[in-house]
Amino acid sequence: MIYSKMPPAVLVFAGSDPTGGAGVQASIESITSAGCHPVTVITAVTIQDTEDVHGYAPLDHEIIIEQARAVLEDIPVSAIHIGMIGSADAAEAIHSILIDYPDIPVVLDPILFAGGGTALADDEIAEIMVNLLMPLATVVTPNSEEAYTLSPGADSLDACANSMLDYGCEYVLLTGTHNSTSNVVNTLYSADSANAIRFEWDRLPNNYHGSGCTLAASIAAYIAKGESVEIAAKKAQDYTWNALKHGTRMGMGQYIPNRFYWTSRNQVKN
Numbered sequence: 001m002i003y004s005k006m007p008p009a010v011l012v013f014a015g016s017d018p019t020g021g022a023g024v025q026a027s028i029e030s031i032t033s034a035g036c037h038p039v040t041v042i043t044a045v046t047i048q049d050t051e052d053v054h055g056y057a058p059l060d061h062e063i064i065i066e067q068a069r070a071v072l073e074d075i076p077v078s079a080i081h082i083g084m085i086g087s088a089d090a091a092e093a094i095h096s097i098l099i100d101y102p103d104i105p106v107v108l109d110p111i112l113f114a115g116g117g118t119a120l121a122d123d124e125i126a127e128i129m130v131n132l133l134m135p136l137a138t139v140v141t142p143n144s145e146e147a148y149t150l151s152p153g154a155d156s157l158d159a160c161a162n163s164m165l166d167y168g169c170e171y172v173l174l175t176g177t178h179n180s181t182s183n184v185v186n187t188l189y190s191a192d193s194a195n196a197i198r199f200e201w202d203r204l205p206n207n208y209h210g211s212g213c214t215l216a217a218s219i220a221a222y223i224a225k226g227e228s229v230e231i232a233a234k235k236a237q238d239y240t241w242n243a244l245k246h247g248t249r250m251g252m253g254q255y256i257p258n259r260f261y262w263t264s265r266n267q268v269k270n
Helices: 023-033 061-072 089-100 123-137 144-150 156-169 210-222 228-245 261-265
Strands: 007-017 035-046 055-056 078-083 105-106 169-174 183-190 193-202
Touching: 007 023, 007 169, 007 210, 023 035, 023 210, 023 228, 035 089, 061 089, 061 228, 078 210, 089 123, 105 123, 105 193, 105 210, 123 144, 144 156, 144 169, 156 169, 156 183, 169 228, 183 228, 193 228, 210 228, 228 261
Parallel strands: 007 035, 007 078, 078 105
Antiparallel strands: 035 055, 169 183, 183 193
């Protein structure tokens, strides 16, 4: 009999996306692709296509807590990824879980808007992110629009990152996809270092559905496998860029990343 080593488990808090491009579906694919096992807590059910989110229904906070505890009391979890939260009650529920499991690394994707522009978090959720979730986060992965929203008064992206570090998180990976630069520049800031790490990537020509979910979930997966945050961030960006590059336009809106792009490269021809 052949025994296989148990893969690290990554717990995901996220909304469900019926297109399979973003949300918990994106996290499942990204985590699996990295060689980890995804365990999931649904925070909201969304109505969306590849163009935008048209509505959503948050789940009751007690259901969120019960989902999480059922998993955490059964399966050893090596990292946590937080995506769409859905409601202020859900944010407080997630906080209560994180408090009880302080040794598990947390990657927080502070989702405020869908790719099509629809708001997915109100001011109350944003406030709870800042006051309750960021202080418990290992890595926070905002884009520039989210960074400015979560750091009122900041006059530069560097100032935004420093504000978020002041909230208590250990690292901020600030992504530059929304900036008007020829290449995409992502920057990793650390509370322990004055030197930010800059990553530069060729800007791809299309708009993508679920790119932020892919990045944050894969960072969590690489951390779960024992990588440092710096190495996890680099590997996750490389993976995400390639998933986007090989993405396809499944519907009438944004491209959906191909998170298993590497399988087609390795197929054996008969």
